Amino acid sequence: MIFNIPDSPLPRVVIIGAGFAGLNLARKLSKSNFQIVLLDKNNYHQFQPLFYQVAMAGLEPSSIAFPIRKIFQNKKNVFIRLTEVEEIDASQNEIITSLGRLKYDHLVISIGAKTNFFGNKKLEEKCLSMKSVSEALFLRNLILADYEKAISTTDYEKRQGLIDIVIVGGGPTGVEVAGALAEMKKYIIPKEYKELDFKEIDIYLVQGADCLLKGMSPKASEGAEKFLTKMGVKVIKSMRVTDFDGEYVHLADGSLIQAKKVIWAAGITGNRLKGLPDETLTYGKRLKVNRYNQVDGFSNIYAIGDIAYMEEEAYPKGHPQVAQVAIQQGKLLAKNLKSENANQPMKEFFYNDLGAMATIGRNRAVVDLPRFKFTGFFAWIVWLVVHLFSLIGVKNKLFVFINWVWNYFTYDQSLRLIIKPKIKKEFETDEVDENRKEKREQ
Amino acid sequence: MIFNIPDSPLPRVVIIGAGFAGLNLARKLSKSNFQIVLLDKNNYHQFQPLFYQVAMAGLEPSSIAFPIRKIFQNKKNVFIRLTEVEEIDASQNEIITSLGRLKYDHLVISIGAKTNFFGNKKLEEKCLSMKSVSEALFLRNLILADYEKAISTTDYEKRQGLIDIVIVGGGPTGVEVAGALAEMKKYIIPKEYKELDFKEIDIYLVQGADCLLKGMSPKASEGAEKFLTKMGVKVIKSMRVTDFDGEYVHLADGSLIQAKKVIWAAGITGNRLKGLPDETLTYGKRLKVNRYNQVDGFSNIYAIGDIAYMEEEAYPKGHPQVAQVAIQQGKLLAKNLKSENANQPMKEFFYNDLGAMATIGRNRAVVDLPRFKFTGFFAWIVWLVVHLFSLIGVKNKLFVFINWVWNYFTYDQSLRLIIKPKIKKEFETDEVDENRKEKREQ
Numbered sequence: 001m002i003f004n005i006p007d008s009p010l011p012r013v014v015i016i017g018a019g020f021a022g023l024n025l026a027r028k029l030s031k032s033n034f035q036i037v038l039l040d041k042n043n044y045h046q047f048q049p050l051f052y053q054v055a056m057a058g059l060e061p062s063s064i065a066f067p068i069r070k071i072f073q074n075k076k077n078v079f080i081r082l083t084e085v086e087e088i089d090a091s092q093n094e095i096i097t098s099l100g101r102l103k104y105d106h107l108v109i110s111i112g113a114k115t116n117f118f119g120n121k122k123l124e125e126k127c128l129s130m131k132s133v134s135e136a137l138f139l140r141n142l143i144l145a146d147y148e149k150a151i152s153t154t155d156y157e158k159r160q161g162l163i164d165i166v167i168v169g170g171g172p173t174g175v176e177v178a179g180a181l182a183e184m185k186k187y188i189i190p191k192e193y194k195e196l197d198f199k200e201i202d203i204y205l206v207q208g209a210d211c212l213l214k215g216m217s218p219k220a221s222e223g224a225e226k227f228l229t230k231m232g233v234k235v236i237k238s239m240r241v242t243d244f245d246g247e248y249v250h251l252a253d254g255s256l257i258q259a260k261k262v263i264w265a266a267g268i269t270g271n272r273l274k275g276l277p278d279e280t281l282t283y284g285k286r287l288k289v290n291r292y293n294q295v296d297g298f299s300n301i302y303a304i305g306d307i308a309y310m311e312e313e314a315y316p317k318g319h320p321q322v323a324q325v326a327i328q329q330g331k332l333l334a335k336n337l338k339s340e341n342a343n344q345p346m347k348e349f350f351y352n353d354l355g356a357m358a359t360i361g362r363n364r365a366v367v368d369l370p371r372f373k374f375t376g377f378f379a380w381i382v383w384l385v386v387h388l389f390s391l392i393g394v395k396n397k398l399f400v401f402i403n404w405v406w407n408y409f410t411y412d413q414s415l416r417l418i419i420k421p422k423i424k425k426e427f428e429t430d431e432v433d434e435n436r437k438e439k440r441e442q
Numbered sequence: 443m444i445f446n447i448p449d450s451p452l453p454r455v456v457i458i459g460a461g462f463a464g465l466n467l468a469r470k471l472s473k474s475n476f477q478i479v480l481l482d483k484n485n486y487h488q489f490q491p492l493f494y495q496v497a498m499a500g501l502e503p504s505s506i507a508f509p510i511r512k513i514f515q516n517k518k519n520v521f522i523r524l525t526e527v528e529e530i531d532a533s534q535n536e537i538i539t540s541l542g543r544l545k546y547d548h549l550v551i552s553i554g555a556k557t558n559f560f561g562n563k564k565l566e567e568k569c570l571s572m573k574s575v576s577e578a579l580f581l582r583n584l585i586l587a588d589y590e591k592a593i594s595t596t597d598y599e600k601r602q603g604l605i606d607i608v609i610v611g612g613g614p615t616g617v618e619v620a621g622a623l624a625e626m627k628k629y630i631i632p633k634e635y636k637e638l639d640f641k642e643i644d645i646y647l648v649q650g651a652d653c654l655l656k657g658m659s660p661k662a663s664e665g666a667e668k669f670l671t672k673m674g675v676k677v678i679k680s681m682r683v684t685d686f687d688g689e690y691v692h693l694a695d696g697s698l699i700q701a702k703k704v705i706w707a708a709g710i711t712g713n714r715l716k717g718l719p720d721e722t723l724t725y726g727k728r729l730k731v732n733r734y735n736q737v738d739g740f741s742n743i744y745a746i747g748d749i750a751y752m753e754e755e756a757y758p759k760g761h762p763q764v765a766q767v768a769i770q771q772g773k774l775l776a777k778n779l780k781s782e783n784a785n786q787p788m789k790e791f792f793y794n795d796l797g798a799m800a801t802i803g804r805n806r807a808v809v810d811l812p813r814f815k816f817t818g819f820f821a822w823i824v825w826l827v828v829h830l831f832s833l834i835g836v837k838n839k840l841f842v843f844i845n846w847v848w849n850y851f852t853y854d855q856s857l858r859l860i861i862k863p864k865i866k867k868e869f870e871t872d873e874v875d876e877n878r879k880e881k882r883e884q
Contacts, residue, residue, distance in 0.1 A: 062857045070854075
């Protein structure tokens, strides 16, 4: 298998990763005079902010994942390949992938970040993360399967392990998951799992810092904690998780919590890509870039989004790793590449902070706008509207909207299905692995 | 893990399988004075007639699968367990499952049928079937992944293997899949896989009998063949598939078709359950029942749906294995159990044939009503309406309806996502296997 991309007189921009940064760049460039090669491991773009709703059976994966090919239908100069990039050979202006080598004129790294287990292999093995639709689906299946098992488990202690859940990390993901679990406990369990005593279900949220939603306003932090506590979530602040053996979570003060499911949402670290000099790596394994998103020491290699580390006057320690930064960097880089092509000067990046928000449950959210911070019902409406309009595709917007309205009035998400594609061993469906296998055999 | 079902003064009806037959029985009984134990391998009921649309990326699994617990919300006497029944111990009125033994007063077997490979292990290993949502999802992922691979495959022969598809069996499933694939080839490939020459894609439909849709009217058979041929499907009649080695399909006349994907839809055979005497098994591995659906030789063991074989005046060779028979038998059995409980006589089953239909593509279907047979646009509308109203749940109806309207006007199904839940090896998610494992360890 080879890349099979036609030669073209147009400069070739190779984009690695179709997240918010890479996708926005590709969309903006697709109408210009570039040959664009967009690479991703998946054939879809994922809308990260709603992963937790997939995990909580509130939305279908297809509502928040969008096929990349569909976005670039009929775009003659855009070539999409499902592959994983193994290495950059900057001396040759080439990338090395499972599909072989490919020349680039401009290389854009938008590979994002992954869950940070701080080097603890045991936590990495035993904990659940939620950095992809696939992981969210797995978590959903696991939660539902464990409720089923709990019904048939008479031993109290064993049952606790199956139904209690510990969430590590009190950022937006942790807060949103905790809120959604608390609602499932309240509205769904008594109706559908009547053999379970829903009062036995404990949801723990363990946060290292002394407040939730660190980085948002005190109003938001306090609001989130108040809402969650009211909903029965056990919020533990200023506490680190030191270990998890699959049965018990060990806290820094020596106490234990029994739970088989630990959701790890305690931070992210940059994805790795071989071939760039070590000096380009900085805090959080991010790539150091200048104000034009050029990677330190290179003029035709760029990094944008979560993987990029840029210092700006207002952000001397780099930007927050959020969707807005990625989107804005992707869009500016498109402009800058066009400018460069036209021998025009490039523009420096300035982050326009539109605010931050998190939802905790029905009618409850916290919103920090640059000049106005508020919590409660109105914040919740703002959260819904912003997320709805950020989704790609009219049909996705419509389906998510109907789902939300439905869930709101029925108090009931109806997607509690434990569905896994049946794997037939005769078939190798993972094209990435397949390529690797072929390569090894060569 | 144990069954954990409370003792009750009510007679206990144990239902194995929540397909059309078992589910309709359970719903009708749930308001009466029975304790109902409903067992299934999955936590959802699946709407078989639309599996092919899931496989063709036209519908999401959640639109045609419905969580069983949701159907019986707040029903105090209904107990749902995810388990596989291993054996019936009729002498003790007990079933043996991965959750242990369970006593029954009435036992209802509604375990349906599975794909029939006529004992050919190689075909079973290498071919794809479509008898569950999981299999349909797997097929979807495989088709899409193979298109991706084909783009990077320059060798003509190898590429043929990836993009050509052979469907074996010209019944409704085969016809509907062939039609849907032909539409994908025509409307989607040129827009999204521009590197592929869509004219290279061949879709073969191999039928053993001398006409498609055997069992329907000649008008329907001819209509289906005319439509499919017009859409470019290569229909091969009066031909058996003798072998498939993973690369080539061997036909009875010695000719070969190169294809890596063979969809096997050439018949079904009853699922097996140990513990019943051999004499109860008859044609197609179905269980012989009398007109009250009592299994031959038993007064408190019943079989309904695809697994049941009943001879009726109008059906001397048994009923067709279709949803309508299952639904009608489930409903009648509910009445009969109530009658028996009230010391009233039971009623004999008479099948009320409402007709048969199959859809071939946009605006194209064939419908046989008892007194009226027609094909084309009106048939297609009838097909849509009947299937829409047969779905469980208002939201499912709504979502399927929107999807269909959307696809109709955009010529574009937008669910072409290769999503698989990420499996974490540390976790054993398959509760059935888990139980088995525990059992072995005991």
